[in-house]
Amino acid sequence: MSLADARAIQPKLEAVEDDPEEDARALDNVAAWCERFTPIVVLDPPEGLFLDIAGCSHLFGGEEKLRAEIVTRLHAQGFGSRAAIAPTPGAAWAFARYAKQKRQPERTLRESLQASLAATEDWQTQLANLPVEALRLDSNAAALLRRLGLKTVAHILKAPRSSFTARAGENAMLRLDQALGRTPEALRPRRPAPPVFALRRFLEPIFTADAILQVTQDLCGDAIERLDIRGAGALRAELVLFGVDGRDRVIGVNVSKPLREVKPLMRLFREKLNIVGENLNAEFGFEAARLDIVRLAEFDERTRTLVSGAEASASAEQIGGIVDVLSSRLGAKRVVRPLVHDEHAPERAAGWRSAVAKNDQVKSVKPPADGVQRRPVRLFAPGQLIEVMASVPDGPPLRFRWRRVTREVVRAEGPERISGDWQKREKTRDYYRVEDKQGRRYWLYREGLYGESETPPRWYVHGLFA
Amino acid sequence: MSPRPASFGLSDGPAQDRGFIAKLATMAGQPLHEIGPAGPGFEAAALGFTLALAASWAGAAGVFWAGEDVAFAEEGAPYPVGLAQYGLALDRLIVARAKKREDALWAAEQALAATGAIVICALGAQGKPLDLKASRRLLLFAERYHSRCLLLMPENGPSAAWTRWRIAPAESNALPDELGLPAFRAELTRNRGGPSGSSFILDWNAHERVFAEREVARDLSAAHPDGSADPRWARAI
Numbered sequence: 001m002s003l004a005d006a007r008a009i010q011p012k013l014e015a016v017e018d019d020p021e022e023d024a025r026a027l028d029n030v031a032a033w034c035e036r037f038t039p040i041v042v043l044d045p046p047e048g049l050f051l052d053i054a055g056c057s058h059l060f061g062g063e064e065k066l067r068a069e070i071v072t073r074l075h076a077q078g079f080g081s082r083a084a085i086a087p088t089p090g091a092a093w094a095f096a097r098y099a100k101q102k103r104q105p106e107r108t109l110r111e112s113l114q115a116s117l118a119a120t121e122d123w124q125t126q127l128a129n130l131p132v133e134a135l136r137l138d139s140n141a142a143a144l145l146r147r148l149g150l151k152t153v154a155h156i157l158k159a160p161r162s163s164f165t166a167r168a169g170e171n172a173m174l175r176l177d178q179a180l181g182r183t184p185e186a187l188r189p190r191r192p193a194p195p196v197f198a199l200r201r202f203l204e205p206i207f208t209a210d211a212i213l214q215v216t217q218d219l220c221g222d223a224i225e226r227l228d229i230r231g232a233g234a235l236r237a238e239l240v241l242f243g244v245d246g247r248d249r250v251i252g253v254n255v256s257k258p259l260r261e262v263k264p265l266m267r268l269f270r271e272k273l274n275i276v277g278e279n280l281n282a283e284f285g286f287e288a289a290r291l292d293i294v295r296l297a298e299f300d301e302r303t304r305t306l307v308s309g310a311e312a313s314a315s316a317e318q319i320g321g322i323v324d325v326l327s328s329r330l331g332a333k334r335v336v337r338p339l340v341h342d343e344h345a346p347e348r349a350a351g352w353r354s355a356v357a358k359n360d361q362v363k364s365v366k367p368p369a370d371g372v373q374r375r376p377v378r379l380f381a382p383g384q385l386i387e388v389m390a391s392v393p394d395g396p397p398l399r400f401r402w403r404r405v406t407r408e409v410v411r412a413e414g415p416e417r418i419s420g421d422w423q424k425r426e427k428t429r430d431y432y433r434v435e436d437k438q439g440r441r442y443w444l445y446r447e448g449l450y451g452e453s454e455t456p457p458r459w460y461v462h463g464l465f466a
Numbered sequence: 467m468s469p470r471p472a473s474f475g476l477s478d479g480p481a482q483d484r485g486f487i488a489k490l491a492t493m494a495g496q497p498l499h500e501i502g503p504a505g506p507g508f509e510a511a512a513l514g515f516t517l518a519l520a521a522s523w524a525g526a527a528g529v530f531w532a533g534e535d536v537a538f539a540e541e542g543a544p545y546p547v548g549l550a551q552y553g554l555a556l557d558r559l560i561v562a563r564a565k566k567r568e569d570a571l572w573a574a575e576q577a578l579a580a581t582g583a584i585v586i587c588a589l590g591a592q593g594k595p596l597d598l599k600a601s602r603r604l605l606l607f608a609e610r611y612h613s614r615c616l617l618l619m620p621e622n623g624p625s626a627a628w629t630r631w632r633i634a635p636a637e638s639n640a641l642p643d644e645l646g647l648p649a650f651r652a653e654l655t656r657n658r659g660g661p662s663g664s665s666f667i668l669d670w671n672a673h674e675r676v677f678a679e680r681e682v683a684r685d686l687s688a689a690h691p692d693g694s695a696d697p698r699w700a701r702a703i
Contacts (some may be wrong), residue, residue: 023613043478058490069597123641130621147551154483229687231600235475248679250679258504271482275531276521282536300506313525313526313527313580313581313582313583314527314579314580314581314582314583314611318579318580318581319560319580319583322530322576322577322579322580325576326532326573326576326577328572329569329573330562330563330564330569331570334563334564335560335561335562335563336560336561336562337556337560338546338549338550338559338560339546339560339562340546340547340550340554340556346545349547350545350546350547352544352561355560362505362556363545363554363556364550364552364555364557365547365550365551365556366673367548367550367551367553367672367675368551368672368673369673370647370673371646371670371672371673371674372640372644372646372647373548373551373552373645373672374551375545375547375548375551376542376545376548377510377513377514377517377544377545377548377549378510378513378541378542378543378544378545378548379543379544379545379548380542381542381543390699405507410637410641411640411642411644411645413639413643413644415646423607433645434645435637435638435645436634438507438508439511439636439637439638439649439651440507440508440510440511440635440637441645441648443509455488461540463548464510464541464542464546465510465512465514465645465648466510466513466515466517466547466549466552466648
C-alpha cells in the first residue's frame, strides 16, 4: 500500500522515515531494560527479543505474571509488544507472533496482547495448529510450502521428511526440530551470560546506602552458595542495580585468588559502593539487583585462605611453616609424610619421607568400597615370629601364641598369597586376616609352603588391624 | 543372627538422639578428647577409634599425628596403605615422632596452631601420668586455633578433655569367616557437661567415613565375650 492510498483511508496518518539503525538502537535499549528480569537476553532483530527466564520467573510470581509484567511495563513506556513463554525459543517465537491472542476488551490490537500458552501442557499440539510461517522461515520458503499445500505446522509434521530436504530446503525441518526441542538451539545473548548469578527484586524501590549494602550481602550469599555447588571461586563479580528510571548501574570488583566467602567479597563491594555511592543517582530508587560472577576459577580446597569461623582451615603455607618448626626441633627425619609405592611386598609398598622435602604428590589410596580393611594400620618390620599351636595344613592357625599370650582364632579370612622377590630368595607368603576371641585382629602370614622343606613353615604376625 | 547396624550416617529418629551418632556430632565441636584402651592388648582398638574420629573430622588442614617413639614402636609402625584404607587422606597426613614426652606434647601444640587441623597426640604407657596443666595447654591451643586434639594415652589421670573414651575391640559383625568392618566397644567414662557411663558398640565404615552404632550396645555384660569378667563393663550398666 502506498502512502497516498493509506492517507486516503486515514487522513490523520503520521508518516515517519524508515530508520533501521534507530530501530536497532531502540531494540537494544529495550533489551538492556529487560535484563532486570534475567541476565540472558538475546537480540532477534528487527523486532524480536528472547529472554531465557529459567530460574528467574519465581521472583516475579510465576511465568505468567512475569510475562504480563513485561508487556504491561513496555506498554507504559510506549512499546506495543506480544510475548509468549514456551519451552523452546522457536516455539516462543511462533506463539508470540502467530498464536490467537486473547484480545483484552479495553485494549486495541496495537497494544499489548495476551498469549497465555506458557503453562499449557499440549504446547506441541498447539504449535502444530499454527501456520507454516510460524516456523521462522523466510517468505520465499514459506510461500513455496504453501503452494505445495503445506499450510500449517501439522502438515509439515505429517509429511515424509525426505521429501522436504531437497525442495523447501533443510531450513524448514531444522526450524521445526528447534521449535519442538528435538535440536538444541544456541542463542547468543546480548551480553555473555554470567556462569553464576543471583537476582533479587524489591516490592518497593530501595534508595538508601544501607538497603543497597544489605541487598548486596544477600546476593553475595546466594552467589557463594551456587559457587559452592560448582566447586568454584569468584574472580570478578559485578553488581547490577536496576533503576526505576530504566537505567542500570554496574559496580564490579576483582579478586586476586578465587574467593568463596561472603565476608571478603562484601568488604570489596562496601569499599566500591562508598566510592561510587554519590554517583549512583538513586533518586528514583532501584527496583531490582543482580550479582553476576563474571569470571570464576576452580577452587582448590587446600589453598582456602584463613578467615575467621569454625570451618576455616590453615593454608598450605601455614602447614609448611609448622612442618619447618617441628623439623628444626625434632629433626627432619622425625617429621614425615607417607609414601606409597607399586610394590608387592607389604613392607616395601609404603614408607615415609621428610615432610620438609619438596611436595611431590603421594599416590592416592582409597578405602575399599565395602569399608573392610585389607591392610593393617600398624606394621611390624620385620614380622614377629609366632608359635602356632594348631593349624590345618594350608589353612589359618586355630590358635597361636604371641607375646607370651595364647590367642584363639575365631574368624579368619585368606589366604592372600604374596610371592617374594626371587632375586632376594624370598619365600612365598600366605596372609590371613584373623580375629581372636576378644575381637582383636591380626595380619598373619605363613612363610613358605607345606612340604616345601623338611621343617614346617613358620608363622609371623606382620601387623595389627585397628 | 548377628545384629545389624542401626544406621550409617546421621541421626534419623528419636531413638538415635541419645545414641553415639548424636554424641559424635556434639564432640565434633569440642576441642579436646581423650582416648585410651579399655585394657591391656586393646591399644590397636584405641588407635583405630582415634583414627576413625580423625578421618571423619579431617578437613582441608588434614591430620597431624604427633607421638612418643614408644607409642609408635611398641605396636608396630604406622603403615600408610592401611591408614589410607582406614579413611585417612595420605596427602594431608603428617607424622611427628618425638623421643621424649615433653617433645611430643610440644609438637602437638605446634600442630594445633594449624587452623582446622585434627591433631592426634599419642603418648606411651611409661612415665608418670600426664599432669592437668599439659592437657589444659592442648585445650587452649585447640580452642584458639579452631583445631581439635585427640589425646591417645593409656592412663587415667586428671585431664582437661571434654570426653574420655575407653576402647576395646568388638567382635566382628560380619558373616562367619569374614572380618567385616573395624568394630569397637566404646565406653564414655567422662563427659563434660553431660552424663557419662554410656557404652556403644560401633562399626567403622572407612569408605563412607561414618560410624554405625549397633543396637545391642546398651547391654554390655551380655555382649562381652568373656561374660563380664572385666569390671569396666559391669560398671557401664
